[in-house]
Amino acid sequence: MPSSDRYAGLVRRLFLSCTLSFLWGVCAFGADPPQEFLHVKTDPAGGVIATARVLFPARPEVVLSLLTDFPRWPELFEVRMRVVDVQIRQDGVITDLRIEHALLPGERRLVTESRMTANDGIVTDLVAGDFKRYHRVWKLSSANAGRETSADFELTVAIDSIVPDWLVAMATKRELEAHFRIVKEKARARAIIPGK
DSSP states (O other): OOHHHHHHHHHHHHHHHHHHHHHHHHHHHTOOOOOOEEEEEEOTTSSEEEEEEEEESSOHHHHHHHHTOGGGGGGGOSSEEEEEEEEEOSSOEEEEEEEEETTEEEEEEEEEEEEEETTTEEEEEEEEESEEEEEEEEEEEEETTTTEEEEEEEEEEEESSSSOHHHHHHHHHHHHHHHHHHHHHHHHHHHHSTTO
């Protein structure tokens, strides 16, 4: 093969590669935003497992500031709760909550430790209280050119009670829907009024 033919073949392959790369970039740029979902199911080991993807109308740092404002956590939920104590430590934050729920008589105590992860995430685990299991993970990432936050959410929870898990799963789904809606509203407000 003469060198001019080899050169022409190389140019064609390079052109094709660049064209495909350009089209891939256009498709990725014009891609639909991450799809939101919420799945809640009973766990064979006991309790409930919830997974979700939520799109918040604010940058990740705004959403993170809401989720780590521990003394004001009750404002993010429709369920009645109060903060008894918050201890900020070098390796995490211990939060002591009292939660009132229509399914359960009186208040339930939930003591958790929350830790930041390297990739703008929060992991929260059970320390003590009226729960058998509690593990929650938020993973935040930038979406829509940095104007929004795509959040992956996981929750495993088991309450120390005789309430059946299927009923807890139904209640958890309703409560998480309300929780995500409230966080969206507050994120939108903070994005409009910086520093709020």
